[in-house]
Amino acid sequence: MSDTPDQLLDNLNALATGLFLLTAFGIVAMRQARGVLNLFILQSLLLAASAALLGFRHHSEHLYGVALVNLISKPIIVPWLLRKTASAEIYTRREVDQVLNIPTALLIALGLAILSCFLGQPLLNAVAPEFRGPNVPMGIAGLLIGAFTLSVRREALPLLIGLLVMENGAFLAGISISRNLPLLVELAIATDGLIIVFISGVLIRAVQKQIGTTAVGELAGLKEVTVEPAEKEETK
Amino acid sequence: MSVIIVLLLPLVAAALVCIPFKKYWASGVTVVSSLATLILAARVAWLVSDGNSVTADLSVGWLKWVAVDGLSALILLLIAFVAATAAIFSVGYMAHGNLQPGKLRLYYINYNLFVFSMLAIPVLAEPTLVWMVVELTTLCSALLVSFENTREALEAAWKYVVLSLMGAGMALFGFLVLFAAMQASGSDDDYTWTNLIAAAPAMPPVLLQTAFLLILIGLGTKVGLVPMHTWLPDAHSQAPSPVCALLSGIETTSILYVILRLFPVMQAAPNSHAETWALVLGLISVGAAAFLLLQVKDYKRMFAFSTVEHMGIILTAVGLGASVAGYGAMQQIVSHCVTKSFCFFAAGTVLLAVETRQIASVRGLILQAPIAGAALVFGGLAIAGAPPMAVFLSEFSILKAGLTQKHYVATGLLAIFIVIAFFGVMLHVNRMVFGAPDSSGDASSPQRKNGSTLQRFNASTLPFSCRLALILAAVPVLVLGFYIPQPLHNLLTQAAAALTR
Numbered sequence: 001m002s003d004t005p006d007q008l009l010d011n012l013n014a015l016a017t018g019l020f021l022l023t024a025f026g027i028v029a030m031r032q033a034r035g036v037l038n039l040f041i042l043q044s045l046l047l048a049a050s051a052a053l054l055g056f057r058h059h060s061e062h063l064y065g066v067a068l069v070n071l072i073s074k075p076i077i078v079p080w081l082l083r084k085t086a087s088a089e090i091y092t093r094r095e096v097d098q099v100l101n102i103p104t105a106l107l108i109a110l111g112l113a114i115l116s117c118f119l120g121q122p123l124l125n126a127v128a129p130e131f132r133g134p135n136v137p138m139g140i141a142g143l144l145i146g147a148f149t150l151s152v153r154r155e156a157l158p159l160l161i162g163l164l165v166m167e168n169g170a171f172l173a174g175i176s177i178s179r180n181l182p183l184l185v186e187l188a189i190a191t192d193g194l195i196i197v198f199i200s201g202v203l204i205r206a207v208q209k210q211i212g213t214t215a216v217g218e219l220a221g222l223k224e225v226t227v228e229p230a231e232k233e234e235t236k
Numbered sequence: 237m238s239v240i241i242v243l244l245l246p247l248v249a250a251a252l253v254c255i256p257f258k259k260y261w262a263s264g265v266t267v268v269s270s271l272a273t274l275i276l277a278a279r280v281a282w283l284v285s286d287g288n289s290v291t292a293d294l295s296v297g298w299l300k301w302v303a304v305d306g307l308s309a310l311i312l313l314l315i316a317f318v319a320a321t322a323a324i325f326s327v328g329y330m331a332h333g334n335l336q337p338g339k340l341r342l343y344y345i346n347y348n349l350f351v352f353s354m355l356a357i358p359v360l361a362e363p364t365l366v367w368m369v370v371e372l373t374t375l376c377s378a379l380l381v382s383f384e385n386t387r388e389a390l391e392a393a394w395k396y397v398v399l400s401l402m403g404a405g406m407a408l409f410g411f412l413v414l415f416a417a418m419q420a421s422g423s424d425d426d427y428t429w430t431n432l433i434a435a436a437p438a439m440p441p442v443l444l445q446t447a448f449l450l451i452l453i454g455l456g457t458k459v460g461l462v463p464m465h466t467w468l469p470d471a472h473s474q475a476p477s478p479v480c481a482l483l484s485g486i487e488t489t490s491i492l493y494v495i496l497r498l499f500p501v502m503q504a505a506p507n508s509h510a511e512t513w514a515l516v517l518g519l520i521s522v523g524a525a526a527f528l529l530l531q532v533k534d535y536k537r538m539f540a541f542s543t544v545e546h547m548g549i550i551l552t553a554v555g556l557g558a559s560v561a562g563y564g565a566m567q568q569i570v571s572h573c574v575t576k577s578f579c580f581f582a583a584g585t586v587l588l589a590v591e592t593r594q595i596a597s598v599r600g601l602i603l604q605a606p607i608a609g610a611a612l613v614f615g616g617l618a619i620a621g622a623p624p625m626a627v628f629l630s631e632f633s634i635l636k637a638g639l640t641q642k643h644y645v646a647t648g649l650l651a652i653f654i655v656i657a658f659f660g661v662m663l664h665v666n667r668m669v670f671g672a673p674d675s676s677g678d679a680s681s682p683q684r685k686n687g688s689t690l691q692r693f694n695a696s697t698l699p700f701s702c703r704l705a706l707i708l709a710a711v712p713v714l715v716l717g718f719y720i721p722q723p724l725h726n727l728l729t730q731a732a733a734a735l736t737r
Contacts, residue, residue: 123413126440127420143409150402159398166405174412178419181364181412181427184298188368189408192375196401199375203397206382207390219391222470 009057010133016050017138020172021113024145027165028109029102033093033157037079040161043142044074047168050135051175058130058179065183066175069190074164078197082157085201090157090214099152109145116140120173127177135176142169154217156204160197167193238276239290239304239359242312245269245276246319246355250348253341262344263327270316270323270351277309277316277355284309285726303361303428306730310566311358311493313727314573318486319351321709322478325581328699329478332588343383343476350376350482357490361428363411366494367404370455373487374400381475381483392470399467403457410450417443429497433737436504444505448498452513458491460544461517461551462524472540473593477584480536484543485577489569492547496565499558500737515555519649521548526653529660534593535586535612538664539579542619545657546572546627552650553634554735561637562732564630570728571626571716575618578709582611585702586668595664599671607698609669611706616665618713620658626716 023043030036048070055063082090100108120137146166153159171189174181208214249269253262283290284306294302304312330343353372360366374397382393415427421438425431436444453464460468472484502510525545532538546568553565589605590598602609618625631654638647720728 122442123416123446126442127416131416139409143405146405147402150398163398163401163405166402167408170405170409170412173409174416177416178412180419181415182362184301185362185364185368188365192368192371195372195375196397199378200397203378203382203390203394206385207394210385210390211387216391216394219387219394221388222391222395222474 006057009053013050013053013057014134016046016053017134017172020046020050020168021138021141024142024165024169025106025109027158027161028105028145028149028152030158031095031102033095033155034091036158036161037082037091040164041075041079043165043168044070044078047074047172050172054133054135054176054179060179062180062183062186063175065186066171069186070171073190073194074168077194078164081194081197082201085198086156086204086214087208089208090155090204093155093157093214095153095155095158095215099154105148105152109148112144112148113141116144123177131177131179133176136173139169139171139173139176142166142172145169154215156200156207156214156216159216160200160204163196163200164193237293238280239302240294240299242273242276242280242316243352243355243359245273246348246352250345250352253344253348256337256341259337260327262341263323263330266344266348267320267323267327269348270320273351273355274316274320277312280304281309281313281727282723285723285730300426301362301365301428302359303430304359305734306727307493307496307566307734308358310570310727310731311490312355314570315351315354315358315486315490317712318482318573318577319354321577321581321705322481322485323347324701324708325481325584325705326476326478327701329476329584329588329702331699343380346376346380346383347479350380350479352376354482354487354490358493361430363414363427363429363432363497364408367408367411370407370458370491370494371401371404373491374404374458377475377479377483377487380479381471383476383479384474386474388470389474392467392474395467396471399464400458403454403464405454407451407454410447410454413443413450414447417447433500433504436501439505441505441508444502445508448502448508448510449513451498452495452517455491455495456517459488459495459547460521461547462521462544465521465525465544468544469537469540472543473534473536477536477580477587480539480583481577481580484540484580485573488543488547489550489573492550492569495551496554496735499554499735503558503737511555511557513555514551515643515646518548518550518552518555519646519653521545522552522650522653522657523548526657526660529657530663532660532664533595535595535598535664535668536580536583536593538595538661539576539583539615539619542579542657542661543572543576545653546576546619549631549634549650549654552646553637556634556638556643556646557641558732558735560641561634562735563728564634564637565735566728566731567630567633567720568627570724571630571713574709574712574716575615575625575627578611578706578713579615579619581702581706581709582608582615585611585698585706588698588702595668598668600673601669607703607706611710612665613669614710614713616661620661621654622658624714624717626713629717 023039026039048067051063051067117137124132149162252265356369378397382389417439421435423435457464502508525541529541553561585608589608621627
């Protein structure tokens with residue numbers, strides 16, 4: 001169906017980014033914490049694939065670097081770090097009561113994906129033709145859907161994954177328009193992602209120990225109007 | 237070279253702190269290293285203010301990403317100053333809690349790493365690396381916010397991490413778009429702040445504006461601009477007081493510095509509206525914070541809201557015209573840093589004395605704990621902008637610049653909000669310090685407990701290091717109100733010049 005290898009590569013890249021968006025939808029819809037993590041791993045693999053394909057297409061070693069860094073850090077080190085820091089219990093959690101039910105959440109995610117096509121278009125018009133591709137709108141969609149996940153989830157692990165999906169989205173869009181970032185930067189950003197996971201894992205464990213739940217979204221004690229009841233009791 | 241040593245010192249200190257040794261080993265190492273950092277940073281700032289380059293010999297390999305100009309040197313000096321006073325304050329403050337030695341070590345490890353990540357912000361010249369250290373500041377300070385391990389502290393830390401990193405995700409995309417814009421302009425130079433300014437006129441405006449907005453909103457979350465400020469009062473009130481001083485006094489400012497770096501780039505683009513965005517967001521922040529200040533119930537939250545207000549003032553000043561109000565904005569950065577860190581030291585002293593954060597439970601402080609009361613009054617007056625103090629001078633110069641620019645509406649609103657914030661702060665401080673102990677009917681039972689606490693913990697038991705930190709932090713608050721030394725004036729002028737092309 002394609003006459004030149006370049007077109008084939010472009011089509012494959014389009015497939016990878018399309019699947020990337022699909023995994024983002026999956027993360028919105030999935031209730032099981034374990035499943036969310038697996039989808040995130042799949043998404044990171046697709047990001048690495050897209051980077052490698054673009055790297056091959058445009059003969060850029062930097063993009064190979066991005067692919068390699070993503071391949072190692074997210075699918076392998078992130079789950080390992082999570083198991084080390086937070087307990088295994090977060091994997092088994094299942095969110096029964098979400099803020100929005102699944103169809104509504106998916107519809108909003110779909111709306112965000114369509115919106116991102118409009119948002120990406122002016123950016124694409126401004127860059128050179130060889131930079132144009134499906135990566136920018138799909139990446140923006142990942143960014144927006146990640147932010148949306150953050151606002152509707154209550155459970156710790158899906159929230160953390162939402163953050164990482166935002167980062168993946170920023171990357172997916174970023175690699176297609178701004179190539180030749182120094183490798184140092186790639187490494188630094190990947191390290192940062194791991195530190196995010198580490199710190200959040202430690203926090204999740206502390207929350208679990210102190211409060212006995214990982215539904216961090218339900219923490220809402222800090223407000224302006226009410227005097228904290230715990231402190232009042234103490235002072236009696 | 238001293239720039240590199242400034243960066244290495246906190247890392248070395250963090251490593252040394254790990255060694256379990258005598259009781260005061262960890263705090264001692266931290267104080268010594270942060271004082272050394274302060275001296276070196278002052279030297280760097282001195283050299284830069286004289287017009288010397290301190291990074292000329294660093295052009296090899298990865299060190300080429302390090303660059304210090306007037307604006308960087310100013311921020312570097314302020315970070316080092318607040319880190320040093322907060323380290324001194326920590327000695328007594330943290331010893332008070334009778335913590336496990338391991339827990340205390342953890343505090344100082346995180347403290348030093350946090351200071352390192354902040355010091356790296358101004359000296360790095362590569363925007364994506366700067367983004368990385370900005371994210372590191374969030375991560376290093378998250379465990380400091382949750383340090384007290386209460387339900388509220390954990391909630392605050394979690395909110396802080398999630399919202400800041402959400403902003404960071406947007407900012408990352410912004411920085412990548414900015415890089416794309418630089419490549420689209422045909423420039424093959426390294427991606428640094430200076431090269432960005434040079435390449436700006438040829439960049440596609442749409443990329444530049446998208447990048448600016450993404451970064452403004454993304455990093456604005458971490459600066460605490462309204463409406464992305466919701467995590468700030470939580471995190472800045474739940475952390476231990478010396479950490480609050482770092483978070484509120486200097487972390488917000490150093491993130492704002494990254495946003496300010498974009499203004500000279502944006503001035504090259506036609507119809508960029510960067511200054512309008514800054515003006516609008518800044519005024520919204522000042523206004524919302526001024527009204528929120530009136531209804532706070534917790535005095536540490538009060539100072540946190542005042543940080544939102546001050547960030548808004550700085551951004552408004554830049555929006556009024558970086559070329560005219562730039563000097564005032566820089567002055568405001570300096571006065572905010574020194575004053576806000578003092579305020580949180582004062583709040584920490586009050587907390588040590590009364591052991592409650594509720595404004596309603598604290599009355600007649602001046603009689604019961606004179607040092608804490610006096611410090612709170614001084615801090616409240618200073619941060620609200622009463623005359624002979626530093627904040628008054630800088631706010632005055634911003635308002636003056638606004639009037640000369642004929643931004644009458646914006647300047648008028650700014651002045652009104654500042655006055656409202658003044659009343660908000662002084663209302664609470666006045667009640668806490670001078671209010672009659674029995675006037676608050678609903679808080680009669682906490683009052684008795686506070687009375688007994690105060691007898692146990694009167695002013696004479698305030699640790700020496702806390703008093704020293706209070707005095708050290710108070711000196712610039714007062715002195716900068718009527719006298720700006722010549723080197724600092726040069727530095728401020730250079731920093732203001734860095735805001736324009």
